Amino acid sequence: MSSNAGTDGNLAAGSGGDAEETVSPVPPVEPPSPAGRPEPLGPTRRLIRNGLAALVVVVAVVVAGVFGSRAYFNSVTEHAASDAVAAATTRTAQLLSYSAPTLDADLARAKQQVTGDFVTRFNQLASTLIGPSTRQQNITTKATVTRAGFVSADSNRVVTLLFIDQVTTTATRPAPVQSTSQAQVTMTKVGGTWLISDVAPI
Amino acid sequence: MSSWTLARCPSRWTLQVAALAVALVVLLLVAGLLLNHDQWVSRDTQRRAAIDAAQSVALELSTIDAANAAQHMDALLKQSTGEFHDQVGGYAAIFRGVLQAGNVTSRSHVTSAGIEHQDGSTATVLVTVSATVTNSQLPAGQQRDYRLAVRLQNDGDRWLASKVDYVG
Numbered sequence: 537m538s539s540n541a542g543t544d545g546n547l548a549a550g551s552g553g554d555a556e557e558t559v560s561p562v563p564p565v566e567p568p569s570p571a572g573r574p575e576p577l578g579p580t581r582r583l584i585r586n587g588l589a590a591l592v593v594v595v596a597v598v599v600a601g602v603f604g605s606r607a608y609f610n611s612v613t614e615h616a617a618s619d620a621v622a623a624a625t626t627r628t629a630q631l632l633s634y635s636a637p638t639l640d641a642d643l644a645r646a647k648q649q650v651t652g653d654f655v656t657r658f659n660q661l662a663s664t665l666i667g668p669s670t671r672q673q674n675i676t677t678k679a680t681v682t683r684a685g686f687v688s689a690d691s692n693r694v695v696t697l698l699f700i701d702q703v704t705t706t707a708t709r710p711a712p713v714q715s716t717s718q719a720q721v722t723m724t725k726v727g728g729t730w731l732i733s734d735v736a737p738i
Numbered sequence: 739m740s741s742w743t744l745a746r747c748p749s750r751w752t753l754q755v756a757a758l759a760v761a762l763v764v765l766l767l768v769a770g771l772l773l774n775h776d777q778w779v780s781r782d783t784q785r786r787a788a789i790d791a792a793q794s795v796a797l798e799l800s801t802i803d804a805a806n807a808a809q810h811m812d813a814l815l816k817q818s819t820g821e822f823h824d825q826v827g828g829y830a831a832i833f834r835g836v837l838q839a840g841n842v843t844s845r846s847h848v849t850s851a852g853i854e855h856q857d858g859s860t861a862t863v864l865v866t867v868s869a870t871v872t873n874s875q876l877p878a879g880q881q882r883d884y885r886l887a888v889r890l891q892n893d894g895d896r897w898l899a900s901k902v903d904y905v906g
Contacts (some may be wrong), residue, residue: 591755596764603772614781683887683905685852685864697852697864699905700886716887716906718866720850738849738866738883 612691620694620723623730625681628698628721631658631732632679636670643667651724651731674707692725693733747881752905784892785853785861791817791897792888793848799902800846800869800884807834819891819898842873851881864905 627649634642643662650658669675683699698719703712722734798814811830818826836842846869855862865886872879889901 540880550825589754589761593757593761593764596761600764600768683854683864683885685854685862687850687852695852697850697866701753716881718883718886 542672551693555720568630609691613689615685615693616725617689617694620689620730621684621686621696622724624694624696624698624721625684627723627730627732628700628735629681631735632700632702633677634666634670635676639670639685645683649732651726652733654733654735676706677702677704687720694723694730696723698722707721743867781856784897785856788861788890788892788897789851789853789863791890791899792861792865792886793851795888795899795902796848796865796884796886797846799886800844800867802837802842802844802871803844804837804841807837816822817899819893820900822889822899822901840873840875842871844869844871846870846884851898854887860900861890861892861897863888863890 548713623636631646631649635685646662647655647658679700679702681698682701685697687695687697698721700717700719702715702717704715705712718738720734720736720738721728721732722736724733726730769872795814795817798810802810811826811834814826815823815830846867849866849868851863851865853861854864865888867884867886869882869884870879871882883906886897887903887905889903890897891900
């Protein structure tokens with residue numbers, strides 16, 4: 537009898553003797569495995585093996601969780617970037633296009649394109665600068681975003697880079713004047729919609 | 739003994755097989771996600787590399803120094819390919835002559851750069867550059883803003899400019 541088998545037997549005898557018949561059914565008199573027959577795993581080794589298996593599963597689940605969520609958020613970010621750039625292109629053009637005869641409707645529409653702190657800033661700009669100058673000089677201006685890309689992106693906030701062409705007529709200069717500008721327009725996702733949260737001319 | 743073995747072993751084996759199956763499925767899942775993540779990471783890395791390359795070309799194009807015109811041309815040639823490479827090579831001599839005659843210098847910095855398009859082998863980067871130009875007519879210098887669209891081609895581990903458009 538090997539010392540290992542003896543220990544097993546003693547353990548089994550101990551628990552069996554303590555009236556835990558159902559849990560430890562190994563009879564104390566069980567002989568050690570004869571040579572040649574695969575020895576059944578002892579409780580300690582079984583515990584180690586099961587523990588290792590459990591550990592592997594737990595580690596795998598944790599790793600899957602970490603990388604899975606990262607991969608998920610990364611793909612979300614990629615979609616965010618292209619959606620935000622598309623939204624920035626149309627919304628910025630709307631924000632910068634207005635005409636004296638339709639000014640109130642144009643500004644009302646423009647205000648729907650913005651969100652966050654920029655709402656206050658745009659309202660201020662509209663009432664102190666855009667509104668008065670447009671009426672006084674009978675301005676009609678139409679903006680087109682000709683090129684658009686993104687500088688940085690996460691799932692809810694994308695900084696876009698826009699090249700803007702603007703055609704403007706005024707009372708004193710009725711012939712269309714073309715001008716160009718470029719801006720970093722920050723887009724923020726609000727309730728599933730990408731809105732302008734900042735405009736920084738370059 | 740034999741009844742215990744028959745009663746307990748199958749359920750233990752079932753458990754073990756089930757645990758193994760779960761572990762295998764999870765590992766496959768991990769492998770799949772890692773692969774996916776890996777692609778994204780390399781896409782992100784490539785994007786940054788493309789933006790860096792475009793910025794470098796834009797700077798090289800708008801930073802002019804009559805005294806160092808040859809170095810700038812060489813640097814541009816090394817960072818370009820295709821149509822743009824031919825243009826730089828073809829105009830280099832004329833360009834150098836003009837610069838030297840007009841004593842032109844231009845110091846510039848990139849004010850913004852963003853990716854417009856990217857796939858596995860090509861990218862287009864929009865770059866805005868602010869340059870201060872001085873020449874014989876403008877000794878005090880004049881500030882100019884440029885808008886560039888730099889088309890790039892992936893050449894192994896680096897991006898080369900294949901076309902540069904001044905966006906008017």
